[in-house]
Amino acid sequence: MGIKKNILVIPGDGIGPEVTTWGKAILEQIAADFGHDFTFDEALMGHAAIEATGNPLPDETLEKAKKSDAILFGAVGHAMYDNDPSLKIRPEQGLLKIRKELGLYANLRPILLFDELLNASSIKPSILKGTDILFFRELTGDVYFGEKVRSEDRNTASDLMIYHRYEVERIAHKAFEAAMQRGKKLCSVDKANVLESSRLWRETVQAIAKEYPEVTTEHMFIDNAAMQLIKDPKRFDVVLTANLFGDILTDEASQIAGSMGMLASASIGDGTGFFEPIHGSAHDITGKDLANPLASILSVALMLEIGFGLKEEAKVIITAVDKALKEGFRTNDIADETTNPYKVLGTKEMGKLLLK
């Protein structure tokens, strides 16, 4: 029996539209193949929304988001804002606000390692082989959302790094539950030797760990974790961390998968789930047909599995990606010296290949 879902596509900025086109096309194909009824709507966010409405997250987008069953998102950001720190309205505010408004407190980032790409990484294949990490990054707290102050003379600026116990508890439970379904190991990352918010974090995780006695819990400082992640990635199973530390560690971990162009993430919480590549808007390659659509396509796999409970459909997608890689096809970001130059595909060709 097919299911009926209402999916909002937010392409965003830069390469966002180029890659979400293919994510959406895959969803349509899956619907056709499995007899589901997926309906789509589209909305603006980020720089694109600022241009059109003056607001990085227009009310209309938020309304549509709240009513949808899942959101497929591309990326936000634009060089213009990066070069001018004094601009008050910024594309990223749209992304941060939608995370907060939808209560998307848990960002899941699986580090999926395709054997074919073992060599695309700057890390030695022998170190990588067998790595399987699932990150739980807290997404609606921390220094991202604490009060921001600029002094009147503009010479002092601050951001409040702040956590409430319930925020740590709810994501910790999700991470421990995931660990129970996996390798039963959880590493919580903080900077409790310096930060009070990290001490609250550690205390809370220690308390919750007692409810999951089968899970081996370890606590690691962020500086050490940033090092261990490339020294010995296999030692990690579930990694639980705060918003800022998670932002840094997961981008770093993208090198394990060979490229950021391969990694997808699912943000979940109180309601509608939000699915996106972990890569950014990548202005430098926008419109050049160079972007890797696989992260958006793998975001769709996460939507199907985590958002809709459609495991088989998700598997079909992952198998298709695996097959394309096994056959030697690559986008530019994951090609290396050994790649057959005729098999280096543009965004569109790779998208079309996956559709088949």
Added chain:
Amino acid sequence: MGIKKNILVIPGDGIGPEVTTWGKAILEQIAADFGHDFTFDEALMGHAAIEATGNPLPDETLEKAKKSDAILFGAVGHAMYDNDPSLKIRPEQGLLKIRKELGLYANLRPILLFDELLNASSIKPSILKGTDILFFRELTGDVYFGEKVRSEDRNTASDLMIYHRYEVERIAHKAFEAAMQRGKKLCSVDKANVLESSRLWRETVQAIAKEYPEVTTEHMFIDNAAMQLIKDPKRFDVVLTANLFGDILTDEASQIAGSMGMLASASIGDGTGFFEPIHGSAHDITGKDLANPLASILSVALMLEIGFGLKEEAKVIITAVDKALKEGFRTNDIADETTNPYKVLGTKEMGKLLLK
């Protein structure tokens, strides 16, 4: 003509005492060989100081530090505090306080790559070869020193991430000056798309960059930097960043040098310089004669060069380290499958070898 210097040794906790013993021995040998007059004093800090006096930075240590010409430091920290986030007096407070009190606002961390250790890293030698990065980590501001608050019900905790323009300016000048002496490239790392303190950081660095038109300046977000650092470390020359981001990036970068056991740092500012390995107290190997003394020995080279302007003496040390590695000698942390097991040395043997 020899010079006269008064050096304070602060061994600290864990493997700190084991490794600083050899740093000090090397200083004595250099004094003898080059006709310098180095006098030594010793003081407590961290857990060792808490045990003896109840205070992680006793007044006596601070007095001695202020009067000395340079400080050779080991490490602080103890598992007891890491496991109990509620302890109020903590070893790291000693280190943070001495950085603040001595005005050590610039922490220089050169990533020194010994050819012999190219293989000890988890990163591919082809990616590493030719890497030469000098980090400038701000050391007396940021979320490390901003106000820390725990609510009365203990359910909310915060740390203020805060920067003043002058704090960014003074370290930026030092970093640009260093870039002028090196590859004339500077990468400033922040999170200006989210943090107000980073926007102040970026603005200030942009303004100062105009005074160094010969230096090519780039700005990178911390998440991207954590990724680029392992994807393509050769692209970096001088990296300038805030306290927390610098803590994370430099530990991560230690994998480039094969091991944290090889990296030294110099903290400089208004007065006395402070020289230390970037590794921590490493309780797990304390007292087992397994620690790598080379980071402490290389800290001494930084002291001689940056603290005392003794370039030749510094070079003698680096050459000696290079020679030991070329002859195949390793400590446990930098040994690999190809190492002759008879050449894997303990802390003491490696220290003695270097003395020769």
